[in-house]
Amino acid sequence: MNRNDVALETRKTLLDGFISIDRLHLRHRLFAGGWTGLLQREVNRGGKVAAVIPYDPVRDELVLIEQFRIGPFAADDPEPWLTEIVAGMIEPGENAAEMARRETQEETGCAIGRLEKIMDFYSTPGGSAQRIALFCAEVQAASAHGIHGLAVEGEDIRVLTKSTDEALAMVQSGTIRNAISIIGVQWLALNRDALRRRWA
Amino acid sequence: MDRDDVIVESTQTLHDGFFRMDHLHLRHRLFDGGWSPVLSREIMLRAPVAAVIPYDPVADKVVLLEQFRGGMYLAGDAHPWTIEIVAGIIEPGESAEDMARRETLEETGCTVARLEKIIDFYPSPGGCSEFVSLFCGEVSSAGAGGVHGVPAEGEDIRVFTQSIDKMMDLVASGAIDNSIGIIGVQWLATNRNTLRKRWS
Numbered sequence: 575m576n577r578n579d580v581a582l583e584t585r586k587t588l589l590d591g592f593i594s595i596d597r598l599h600l601r602h603r604l605f606a607g608g609w610t611g612l613l614q615r616e617v618n619r620g621g622k623v624a625a626v627i628p629y630d631p632v633r634d635e636l637v638l639i640e641q642f643r644i645g646p647f648a649a650d651d652p653e654p655w656l657t658e659i660v661a662g663m664i665e666p667g668e669n670a671a672e673m674a675r676r677e678t679q680e681e682t683g684c685a686i687g688r689l690e691k692i693m694d695f696y697s698t699p700g701g702s703a704q705r706i707a708l709f710c711a712e713v714q715a716a717s718a719h720g721i722h723g724l725a726v727e728g729e730d731i732r733v734l735t736k737s738t739d740e741a742l743a744m745v746q747s748g749t750i751r752n753a754i755s756i757i758g759v760q761w762l763a764l765n766r767d768a769l770r771r772r773w774a
Numbered sequence: 775m776d777r778d779d780v781i782v783e784s785t786q787t788l789h790d791g792f793f794r795m796d797h798l799h800l801r802h803r804l805f806d807g808g809w810s811p812v813l814s815r816e817i818m819l820r821a822p823v824a825a826v827i828p829y830d831p832v833a834d835k836v837v838l839l840e841q842f843r844g845g846m847y848l849a850g851d852a853h854p855w856t857i858e859i860v861a862g863i864i865e866p867g868e869s870a871e872d873m874a875r876r877e878t879l880e881e882t883g884c885t886v887a888r889l890e891k892i893i894d895f896y897p898s899p900g901g902c903s904e905f906v907s908l909f910c911g912e913v914s915s916a917g918a919g920g921v922h923g924v925p926a927e928g929e930d931i932r933v934f935t936q937s938i939d940k941m942m943d944l945v946a947s948g949a950i951d952n953s954i955g956i957i958g959v960q961w962l963a964t965n966r967n968t969l970r971k972r973w974s
Contacts, residue, residue, distance in 0.1 A: 613928040615844035616792040644815040645899035703849035728813040753953035760960035
């Protein structure tokens with residue numbers, strides 16, 4: 575089935591701020607034939623995000639960042655600072671690859687060599703239109719350290735480096751516990767041999 | 775740093791419908807010492823979720839679902855149906871394990887035998903409190919198929935089975951393009967040999 579199998583009856587903006595929410599009333603075609611009743615869905619309008627695995631293929635190390643996150647704080651997480659890969663909103667008029675380079679430089683201080691697109695995905699497609707473009711970027715991990723981020727945007731980012739195996743262990747132990755970063759680290763663990771050959 | 779390094783100055787509820795949205799003003803401690811200025815953060819408050827990879831270790835196959843997703847529709851996706859693993863909101867008073875078993879039965883028609891906790895994660899920690907507990911559930915894939923879901927909840931779910939190698943292709947091609955599904959597939963690709971030994 576595709577977009578033509580959805581009939582949008584009404585769309586109302588409930589909130590229009592940093593986060594924007596629309597209430598949709600719609601019907602869609604059923605797998606067994608016929609149509610659903612009228613469904614109500616409240617959806618975050620989201621936005622586009624570029625995310626980057628900053629990877630040093632020579633040392634087999636990732637550059638990771640640690641920062642405060644409001645989601646875990648609101649979920650009563652005892653440690654609302656998360657260890658993550660690079661990610662940032664794509665500004666209108668900016669393409670994802672340019673954003674990936676700029677954000678990696680801003681958040682880690684690392685210059686980027688090669689940049690490869692990995693995949694696109696939705697963070698939570700049931701309730702949000704947010705879409706993520708994931709890249710892997712070639713960096714020199716030896717140059718990554720210190721505190722970064724734009725103070726005017728309230729960013730306070732600590733940079734650290736870990737081997738791919740250490741990062742995978744951090745996923746399994748729950749230290750790395752946000753979706754984008756887990757996908758990035760697991761992708762690297764599954765693909766690093768081919769990637770290191772490609773980038774040799 | 776932990777929760778004690780955050781001071782909430784004010785909380786305002788912007789929306790309270792299917793989910794709640796709050797606007798917080800807060801300060802947190804900085805890595806270099808001292809405190810951030812007052813930061814403005816909007817946060818979507820959503821209930822915790824249990825997700826399940828329904829895996830048949832004998833046939834080495836996974837039971838997958840296909841369903842319509844409002845976030846993809848709002849994003850303008852040409853094909854707003856996505857291929858997923860099992861996931862559902864944990865009701866108050868219900869354990870994640872009970873929910874995992876109940877939701878797998880509701881969405882796929884399969885009864886879960888052994889159930890293993892894999893990891894917990896935040897799908898979108900920059901703006902949402904949603905927290906996912908991911909499990910792998912032992913099922914028999916023989917006979918899995920057909921259309922499932924609770925029509926009163928607007929669910930219309932097509933069930934099918936797939937090999938892990940084919941699922942990796944579905945991730946690479948973008949047919950599985952939601953974070954919970956990708957994390958589940960990557961985890962299984964990384965861990966299936968040890969899991970099959972454990973469950974044999």
